[in-house]
Amino acid sequence: MSGERPERPGEDALIARYFAPLAGEGADGLRDDAASLTPRPGHDLVLTADAIVAGIHYFPDDPAGSIARKALGVNLSDIAAKGAAPRAYLLTLGLAADWTETWLSAFSAGLAEAAAAFGCPLLGGDTVRTAGAAFINVTAIGEVPAGSMVRRRTARVGDRICVSGTIGDAALGLALRLAPEAPWAAALDTETRQHLRDRYLHPRPRLALAPLLRRHASAAMDVSDGLAGDLAKMTGGVGRAEVAIADVPLSAAARQVIADEPALLDTALTGGDDYEILCTVPPAEVEAFAAAAAAAGVPVTAIGTVLGGDGAPLFVTEAGASRSFAAGSYAHF
Amino acid sequence: MSGERPERPGEDALIARYFAPLAGEGADGLRDDAASLTPRPGHDLVLTADAIVAGIHYFPDDPAGSIARKALGVNLSDIAAKGAAPRAYLLTLGLAADWTETWLSAFSAGLAEAAAAFGCPLLGGDTVRTAGAAFINVTAIGEVPAGSMVRRRTARVGDRICVSGTIGDAALGLALRLAPEAPWAAALDTETRQHLRDRYLHPRPRLALAPLLRRHASAAMDVSDGLAGDLAKMTGGVGRAEVAIADVPLSAAARQVIADEPALLDTALTGGDDYEILCTVPPAEVEAFAAAAAAAGVPVTAIGTVLGGDGAPLFVTEAGASRSFAAGSYAHF
Numbered sequence: 001m002s003g004e005r006p007e008r009p010g011e012d013a014l015i016a017r018y019f020a021p022l023a024g025e026g027a028d029g030l031r032d033d034a035a036s037l038t039p040r041p042g043h044d045l046v047l048t049a050d051a052i053v054a055g056i057h058y059f060p061d062d063p064a065g066s067i068a069r070k071a072l073g074v075n076l077s078d079i080a081a082k083g084a085a086p087r088a089y090l091l092t093l094g095l096a097a098d099w100t101e102t103w104l105s106a107f108s109a110g111l112a113e114a115a116a117a118f119g120c121p122l123l124g125g126d127t128v129r130t131a132g133a134a135f136i137n138v139t140a141i142g143e144v145p146a147g148s149m150v151r152r153r154t155a156r157v158g159d160r161i162c163v164s165g166t167i168g169d170a171a172l173g174l175a176l177r178l179a180p181e182a183p184w185a186a187a188l189d190t191e192t193r194q195h196l197r198d199r200y201l202h203p204r205p206r207l208a209l210a211p212l213l214r215r216h217a218s219a220a221m222d223v224s225d226g227l228a229g230d231l232a233k234m235t236g237g238v239g240r241a242e243v244a245i246a247d248v249p250l251s252a253a254a255r256q257v258i259a260d261e262p263a264l265l266d267t268a269l270t271g272g273d274d275y276e277i278l279c280t281v282p283p284a285e286v287e288a289f290a291a292a293a294a295a296a297g298v299p300v301t302a303i304g305t306v307l308g309g310d311g312a313p314l315f316v317t318e319a320g321a322s323r324s325f326a327a328g329s330y331a332h333f
Numbered sequence: 334m335s336g337e338r339p340e341r342p343g344e345d346a347l348i349a350r351y352f353a354p355l356a357g358e359g360a361d362g363l364r365d366d367a368a369s370l371t372p373r374p375g376h377d378l379v380l381t382a383d384a385i386v387a388g389i390h391y392f393p394d395d396p397a398g399s400i401a402r403k404a405l406g407v408n409l410s411d412i413a414a415k416g417a418a419p420r421a422y423l424l425t426l427g428l429a430a431d432w433t434e435t436w437l438s439a440f441s442a443g444l445a446e447a448a449a450a451f452g453c454p455l456l457g458g459d460t461v462r463t464a465g466a467a468f469i470n471v472t473a474i475g476e477v478p479a480g481s482m483v484r485r486r487t488a489r490v491g492d493r494i495c496v497s498g499t500i501g502d503a504a505l506g507l508a509l510r511l512a513p514e515a516p517w518a519a520a521l522d523t524e525t526r527q528h529l530r531d532r533y534l535h536p537r538p539r540l541a542l543a544p545l546l547r548r549h550a551s552a553a554m555d556v557s558d559g560l561a562g563d564l565a566k567m568t569g570g571v572g573r574a575e576v577a578i579a580d581v582p583l584s585a586a587a588r589q590v591i592a593d594e595p596a597l598l599d600t601a602l603t604g605g606d607d608y609e610i611l612c613t614v615p616p617a618e619v620e621a622f623a624a625a626a627a628a629a630g631v632p633v634t635a636i637g638t639v640l641g642g643d644g645a646p647l648f649v650t651e652a653g654a655s656r657s658f659a660a661g662s663y664a665h666f
Binding site: 012028031032033034035036037038039043044045046047048049050051052053054055056057078079081082084090091092094096123124125126128129130131132133135137139141142144146149151152153221222233 | 345361364365366367368369370371372376377378379380381382383384385386387388389390411412414415417423424425427429456457458459461462463464465466468470472474475477479482484485486554555566
């Protein structure tokens with residue numbers, strides 16, 4: 001249950017070389033067994049933990065820096081959706097038997113770059129060997145003015161449903177990766193393929209929206225498991241979501257793919273890994289919310305309404321037909 | 334990279350069934366993507382993360398409840414060593430392909446029992462599949478009066494070195510598990526074997542010592558990677574530790590094993606998984622510290638002194654010979 005690996009540096013040397021340079025205030029250069037953290041006066045901390053596992057949440061041959069950025073990004077996406085600003089994170093890295101220093105060096109460089117871009121220093125963590133697939137767990141810590149964390153299940157009937165950015169690109173990027181020779185995939189130009197792959201590889205937590213969610217949203221979450229399934233989670237017990245499919249924002253790339261292969265619309269609506277913000281906003285606030293979001297550089301689009309009643313969200317076509325997605329949620333599990 | 338498992342409940346159902354009942358204040362029954370937490374006025378939070386991996390840190394056939402207790406216990410041992418009281422924890426559970434609901438039910442029952450005993454409710458986390466070995470990551474959060482976290486590297490020359498409880502039992506319990514038919518192992522009675530195995534399986538975080546460490550200790554850490562190696566970490570850059578081997582507290586079971594097989598003294602001193610407190614205390618404080626610890630139900634023993642100079646800790650035999658352990662630290666990694 002233990003073993004030295006004389007040919008490669010031990011845990012302490014790895015931490016000193018690759019992770020100590022990333023440490024923030026309170027982390028004591030990762031030379032202690034714990035770190036201290038205090039929210040600013042009048043603020044609450046917001047905590048979340050998500051792991052990504054090789055072969056489940058990412059491809060083992062994805063670039064190491066991209067894997068690091070994804071591990072941090074998916075957690076900060078949750079932080080942003082709660083209206084919080086990133087404060088720090090703890091990292092647990094499970095290294096499989098075939099790890100190399102080249103990989104680890106690229107991983108820590110990607111992590112440093114992402115953490116700097118997101119304004120979120122490393123506070124602590126652990127590095128372990130695993131007999132199986134590599135994994136990365138991040139516990140992310142954000143901060144909100146006291147009592148202002150935006151909840152998931154607090155939408156009200158009559159609220160408008162809004163999403164940021166575009167939906168489905170990451171799921172189509174994954175589909176492209178899994179079936180690069182499919183007719184619809186082969187028809188794409190290089191730039192379009194690159195856009196879709198980039199959206200799958202590189203989640204962009206919508207940190208700029210956090211203060212606007214606190215001001216305008218009645219409920220919010222990030223879209224990680226697919227729009228249809230996550231919308232069901234947000235509105236379940238509150239009301240029934242009705243979405244106009246034509247209003248769901250799609251990128252030019254996604255529109256092209258779906259025009260060529262209409263069945264992939266379902267992939268876009270249910271596929272996951274969007275890491276966009278899904279929120280509900282009182283009707284009187286929608287215009288101000290959208291304008292403030294646009295000013296912050298993030299497009300948001302109203303796609304539907306929370307109606308009374310219950311049941312899976314209804315997706316209404318331009319012809320007036322209603323669809324729902326019973327399975328709904330993309331299951332990483 | 335995705336898959337439904339219709340024959341077994343999905344992640345949301347698992348969380349609702351096995352983990353939601355463990356959720357504390359701020360966790361909203363684990364029905365949101367993040368939790369909120371605020372330290373009491375005048376307090377700092379103390380955060381640490383450690384993972385345990387099947388086949389590395391525990392045996393896959395260890396009782397599931399014991400694995401859960403270990404995952405939480407090793408983290409709360411760090412919290413206690415920093416002088417902090419447990420506040421909450423986040424759990425990331427990586428389930429291997431062969432997981433069963435029977436296992437998960439026993440795991441969550443053990444976790445609930447340990448969390449209740451340690452006064453540390455569940456705040457959030459993640460449940461994922463892994464293509465490889467199961468793993469459990471815990472991020473533990475404690476609380477200390479502002480500015481009073483006890484650091485690892487703040488010992489002073491002249492301080493006495495103290496440890497809680499007894500050293501080596503867990504490492505001998507592991508040795509017993511790995512070689513149950515060794516002559517020294519076969520000579521043990523059932524109760525002795527049980528004691529050693531229990532110390533390996535069930536770390537006991539020394540939470541009762543936390544306030545006393547804040548009052549009396551100049552530096553502290555928990556003994557997780559072996560006394561010799563952890564002492565080197567604590568005193569490196571400060572001075573040279575000198576320990577009287579005869580003063581290192583051993584259980585009756587450990588004394589019996591070492592009497593039968595003297596080479597196992599080294600296992601006891603370097604083997605790890607003790608989860609006792611190692612600390613330095615100014616000489617004038619040792620008596621008061623030991624008395625207060627005894628009153629709190631935890632024996633502490635002075636085993637040596639921080640001398641000037643540098644180098645690996647010296648372990649002095651009764652005959653006056655000095656030994657050091659160059660490799661020192663038990664490497665899980």
